[in-house]
Amino acid sequence: MKKIIAMLSVVLFSFGVAKAGELSITGSAKASYAITSSDGTAAKSNANKGLGISNEFTLGASGELDNGYTWTYAIDIDAVESGATNDDAKLTLTTPQGTIGMFLGEGALGVDNAGSQSVIARPSDTSYDELMFDTFDIDGYDNIQYHTPAGMIPFGITAKIGYAPSGNATAANDVLKTGATNDRVATADTVITNGVTADAGGSSVTHYQVKASEIPFLDGLTVGADYFEASGVIGASQQAPESGAYYFTYAAGPAVIGYSESFYAAAMDNIITEQVEKIENKKYSIGFNVNDNLSISYEVEKSNPHLSKGSTSYEQEASGLQAAYTMGGMTLGVAMNDLENASYTNNKDIKDTVFTVEMAF
Numbered sequence: 001m002k003k004i005i006a007m008l009s010v011v012l013f014s015f016g017v018a019k020a021g022e023l024s025i026t027g028s029a030k031a032s033y034a035i036t037s038s039d040g041t042a043a044k045s046n047a048n049k050g051l052g053i054s055n056e057f058t059l060g061a062s063g064e065l066d067n068g069y070t071w072t073y074a075i076d077i078d079a080v081e082s083g084a085t086n087d088d089a090k091l092t093l094t095t096p097q098g099t100i101g102m103f104l105g106e107g108a109l110g111v112d113n114a115g116s117q118s119v120i121a122r123p124s125d126t127s128y129d130e131l132m133f134d135t136f137d138i139d140g141y142d143n144i145q146y147h148t149p150a151g152m153i154p155f156g157i158t159a160k161i162g163y164a165p166s167g168n169a170t171a172a173n174d175v176l177k178t179g180a181t182n183d184r185v186a187t188a189d190t191v192i193t194n195g196v197t198a199d200a201g202g203s204s205v206t207h208y209q210v211k212a213s214e215i216p217f218l219d220g221l222t223v224g225a226d227y228f229e230a231s232g233v234i235g236a237s238q239q240a241p242e243s244g245a246y247y248f249t250y251a252a253g254p255a256v257i258g259y260s261e262s263f264y265a266a267a268m269d270n271i272i273t274e275q276v277e278k279i280e281n282k283k284y285s286i287g288f289n290v291n292d293n294l295s296i297s298y299e300v301e302k303s304n305p306h307l308s309k310g311s312t313s314y315e316q317e318a319s320g321l322q323a324a325y326t327m328g329g330m331t332l333g334v335a336m337n338d339l340e341n342a343s344y345t346n347n348k349d350i351k352d353t354v355f356t357v358e359m360a361f
Contacts, residue, residue, distance in 0.1 A: 027057030030358040034127035037351045050127060070094045074106075088139075099147040108139040109162050109209040111224045112245035115258030117287030119297045120356060123320030123337040128352040130342040132303045132316055133279045135243035135262050136228045138162035138207035156214030164205040203232030220251040230267075239268040239277070254289040268308065277308040296323045305344055314341045331358045 034050040060074040076088040092101030101107075112135045116122050124132045138145075141164035148159045211224035225246040233240050245262030264279040285299030301318045320337035339350040 022062055024060040024062075025057060026060060026361070028054065028358050028360045030054040030356055032127065032357075033355045035353045036128050039349055039351065052127075065093075076106075094149075096149060098149045098152075100145065102142075102144050103139065103162070104142045106139055107143060107145050107162055108137045109145075109160055109207045109226050110135050110137040110228070110243075110245060111209065111211075111226045111247045112260055112262035112281065113283070114224060115247035115249055115260040115283060115285065116299060117249070117256050117258045117285040117297050118299045118320060118322055118335075119287060119295045119324040120320075120322045120333045120335040120354065122283075122301060123299055123318035123335075123339070123352075124301050124303075126320075126335055126337055126352055126354050128337075128339065128342070128350055130316065130318060130339050130350065131344070132281075132301065132318065133264050133276075133305070134281070135226075135245055135264050136207075136230075136241060138164060138205060138228065141166075141205050143205070143207075154214075155212050155216070157210065157212045160209045162207040166204065205230050221248060222250075223248045233267055236267040237269055239265060241265060241267040245281075255286060256288075257284070257286045259284045274311050275308045277306050279303060279305045293327065294323070294325050297321075303344075314344050314346045316341045316344050329360045331360070332356070333358065 030053065032050075032052045034052070036050075056076055056078050058074050058076050060072065062070065062072045064070050071091070071093045073091050074089065088105035090101055090103045090106040092099055113122060120126070124130055143162045143164040145160060145162040148157075150158065153159070205228070207226065207228045209224065209226040211222065213222045215221050215223070223246070225244070227242075227244040229242045230240060243262065243264045245260055247258065247260035249256055249258040260281075260283045262281045264281075266276050266278065268275060268277065281301065281303045283299065283301045285297060287295060287297040289295050298321050299319065303316045305313045305315075307313050317340040318337060320335055322333065322335040324331055324333040326332075333354075333356040335352075335354045335356075337352040337354075339348075339352060342348045342350045
């Protein structure tokens with residue numbers, strides 16, 4: 001890890017000789033209309049119909065150093081009622097030896113959803129908050145990362161490692177330390193889990209990822225895995241938080257199938273009451289390009305909780321049939337999702353239908 005920090009120091013110094021870069025604005029304007037209803041016998045939810053417009057875009061810059069190394073910078077802007085705020089940023093340098101960078105609320109390395117082929121969004125990630133647990137991810141922390149260069153390892157293998165020197169939910173000032181307006185608060189994913197204290201992020205967090213895309217005799221197959229661990233977590237004497245996942249996708253003509261499995265282990269202290277000990281997820285999907293404009297998909301997500309004292313728990317399932325039609329820079333979409341045992345509550349069944357219009361820029 002000392003080598004990574006030393007490399008990062010060289011990166012920051014090198015920007016002093018960078019050539020003028022290019023600026024860019026990327027994102028999309030997406031409008032949505034959501035209809036949510038319930039046909040279950042428990043915790044019925046017949047919500048009002050909802051209208052929404054996406055409120056985030058990315059400002060980016062890129063350039064080249066005198067030695068041919070390239071750099072990129074990006075910051076996400078959220079448009080909120082009180083004004084625009086910047087909550088995520090990254091600064092990277094790419095060399096023949098790989099890419100190294102600093103990520104503030106960015107740089108996700110989890111692969112638990114990498115197999116998804118849903119053309120709008122995963123069934124558990126649309127308008128209704130069903131509280132399905134996914135894995136921990138390094139982008140919940142301010143972190144530094146190293147990525148191996150393309151082509152260095154056979155079979156199209158790439159590896160990434162992310163390290164957060166503090167897992168606590170503390171503010172990280174910019175280099176000028178000019179006050180609250182320049183602070184970025186990093187909220188750790190492990191905060192207040194099973195009653196563990198608000199500083200449960202621990203002393204550090206490390207996240208590993210590996211992917212392979214050129215597997216012999218299996219054209220069209222991509223596989224990957226990740227593992228997340230936290231060190232020095234306060235109040236986790238029984239179990240420290242950790243998570244991991246693996247996935248694969250296989251493309252055959254106009255169709256692509258995807259599958260993933262993941263586990264999530266919660267931080268646990270010397271507790272008396274029943275708590276969530278771990279959650280195992282399985283997700284499978286298929287996407288199909290009908291023609292150059294029309295794509296359809298179907299996905300199923302299953303999330304199975306395990307309680308510390310073995311009490312009865314209920315598996316949550318989300319399934320969705322979706323379609324997207326593209327005309328130039330505009331995409332029309334519809335997602336028809338069914339949720340069973342939402343929020344891990346028995347017989348809490350929800351129907352969630354979302355219509356979208358998206359303009360890319």
